[in-house]
Amino acid sequence: MSRSNKKWFSLNLSRKQNDDSGTCGCGKTSGGCGSHSNDAEMSEEEFYHAAVNASIGDEREKDGFDQVFDVKMDRRTAFRKLAASLLIGAGAVNTSCSMLSSDESKEKAQIDWEEQFKGNYKLMTDDEKKNTVDRLVRSYQLRTGKTISMSSKNAEEDVLFGYAFNISKCQGYMDCVSACVKENNQDRNSQMQYIRIHEMKDGEGLKFDEADDNYYHEVPAEGHFYLGTQCFHCDNPPCVEVCPVQATWREDDGLVVVDYDWCVGCRYCMAACPYDGRRFNWSKPEVPEEEVNHNQHYLGNRMRKKGVMEKCTFCVQRSREGKNPACVEACPTGARIFGNLLDPNSTIRWVLENKKVFRLKEDLGTEPKFWYFMD
């Protein structure tokens, strides 16, 4: 939908044109993605549930293979039975070791188990998405006693998010950076930040290599200007192409997202991103409980684990609710503009049509949806 009525310059170098049709967001054009039918596999499921001897709703688990082909495979059946029997073994050990193993810990184990062997979010049906989100909410509740709200809201139709950055306005306050860290529950230990503000000297143009992206002094510094970078949500994202397990993809509204539970942590996408847009959890991310943002989205700011990739999502938990991302809201100078590129009345469209905009490294054909302009 986005390709036909593009309003910006395009190199048309895209290696592949997505013609996703219908409601299915899996991007498969042939063979069906498995997100339309709901049959099969009940007996196995019963077996599975009997085996784990606890229940948390009767949703069906599909792995990537089932999702793709939606057929019953012997191999898969065998795998699952093996898994179930392993669990029985583990459960037996568990109960014999601890007399206090309560219903809650069983439920926890059950959730962990199902989470470990769930499929790729990108290929899930809406029901499956809801189920995994419910499990994660419940798991958080069991662990911390706190209730979070987590959304699995899909992309809306006729929406394509874009972003513009006013270089003349930015004063380098970095309010966007701290707002982003808070909003997105980023690891406080490693001081992970999606946004980098580059401080450059006036009169020397965009000299990134001489810029300072880690300054600790009063701003705005005399004779300097500021420019922010983050993930640009490329329309032709190289990071997505290289992922060996499709753990990262472009949603229909243009957001490039990561399924933190599907990522295997190979960091190939990080090497492929020309814009330093990705961040890796080198150790277990930690956010003090009282600072956790409880308003979450599965693809956005939910809690990550160690060894997975994450990145800016244009605050999917906010933008899909019609709000601005946290950085836009936090910016005291109004340098940041966010909106729907397909809406002719949006501010972002006004900027693109009336300002002289440019993007970074356009020669790479990545088609970022992030423009810079000056007053």
Added chain:
Amino acid sequence: MKQLKVFRSLVKDSFDVVTHGTVKYHIWMGFLTFMMLVGMYCYSIQLNEGLSVTGMTDRVSWGLYISNFTFLVGVAAAAVMLVMPTYVLHDVDFKQAVLIGEGLAVAALIMCLAFVIADMGGPSVLWHMIPGLGVFNFPNSMLTWDVIVLNGYLFLNITIPFYILFRHYQGKEAKSKVYVPGAILSVFWAVGIHLVTAFLYQGLQARPFWNNALLGPRFLASAFAAGPALIILVLAIIRNFTAFKIEDKTLKKIAMVVTVAAQINLIMLISELFKEFYAPTHHSESAYYLFFGLHGKDALLPWIWTAIPLNVLATVLLTFHKLRNNPKILYFSCFILFVAIWIEKGFGLIVPGFIPGPYGKIAEYTPTGVEIGVTLGIWALGAFVFTVLAKTAIGIELGELRFKNNKN
């Protein structure tokens, strides 16, 4: 059923063979086991704490593990240099060498896979990558290609020697009809694994240091120098410590292969240097960093300036027949060539790809103790696997290991 019985007896016999040996052999195996335990301990730390115990960061996100992986793919591919003449051209005097070469390929591939797994952030969800169970992003992701070709190559390199040894074990000739097609396939396959691994890096427009058309061919040339160089060293050791006969002629032929590959490699290096330094562009910064350092950051200088002279010296030594035909000089130049290419194709290739970063930021990388421990552990694993394989193979080839059929 009979085959199964033979197989069982083979496993038993080979177990006997590998657990018996000279004192030196036991010290060697004990040392390798110790190193593997150290590696496992380091890996357990890494599993617990996460990859933060390594020197890698968001700025330099691949390091020692991927460097070694890249280099070892080359070593594995080099077995083909021996397979080809032996199986296809019936060049008999390569035959013993080739079993060793393929054993080396198996060991190198196992190390490759171990390095990739060590580098993963989530080894517990590795099943996401298994075609059929997870989602395999084929053909878009070069990494999935790599998984396929590496495992296929591993399969080929296990089955072909296994078939030959299995026949010999029973005192039968191996039928060339059976293994020659496999051998020919593995010749193409070896080129494939190396090209695909090069494409892994070459296909990234984000990293100009890798995104150049010479990367693939240069990979091949350096692989065909370093791999057979290692084989020469291994053969020399085997010749010294076992009764396995390897003729001088064989070594000389392999040395020829090493020489040509090293020469081609050097030409390509010159071409690369010319391009980067005659008319330097913004994209030459990584090369500048590698060879001269940038803005006072020069962690890689000692490495690359060890590698280049060693590389040149080895190539020069090998080029002169007189020198090459002297075993001492041959072993020496093979050794320094191996080290030089390990530095160049490992550290010197992977790390500068990330420096300077996408926006010119220079953040350096130094491996940590844990990382080095895991790396040494994996090398020990490879050496261990190779020793076991080679000892069995030599036993069978020398006729010490034979299936004893009680019934007839």
